C-alpha cells in the first residue's frame with residue numbers, strides 16, 4: 001500500500017513537472033525571439049534564419065523622408081534617416097546605427113568573413129556591416145528592408 005502511494009506521488013510530481021515546466025520552456029524560447037506575431041514567412045526567414053531579401057526589392061531603398069527606422073519584430077529604434085545613403089547595392093544602407101541598437105557577430109557562412117548584426121533587444125538578424133561606407137564613419141550597414149519599419153517625422 002505504502003509503495004503504491006509513493007509510486008502515485010512520483011507520477012503526480014512527474015506529471016506536474018512535464019505540464020508546468022515543459023510548456024513554460026517552449027513559451028519562453030519562442031517569446032525570446034518572435035515578438036510580432038504578424039511577421040510574414042519571408043520576414044521570419046530573414047530575421048531568424050539569417051536569410052537575405054532580393055536586392056532592389058525593398059520600397060525602403062527609395063525612402064528619403066526624415067524619420068526613424070525601427071525593428072519590424074520588436075519595434076526598437078535602430079537608424080535615423082540622417083545616416084541613410086544610397087549605396088547602389090539594392091539594400092537600404094546606413095552609415096551608422098543608433099547607439100546600442102545592435103549586437104554583432106562574425107559570420108563565415110559565404111566563405112568570407114563578414115560582420116553580422118542583429119537587434120540588441122530581440123536578437124533578430126538585420127544585415128551585415130562593411131567597412132566601405134561614406135567618410136564620416138566608414139561603415140556601411142547593409143540592411144534587409146523587410147526587417148525595418150519606417151516611421152516618418154511629422
Ligand SMILES: [Zn+2]
Nearest residue numbers: 071074119122
Ligand atoms: Zn528587434
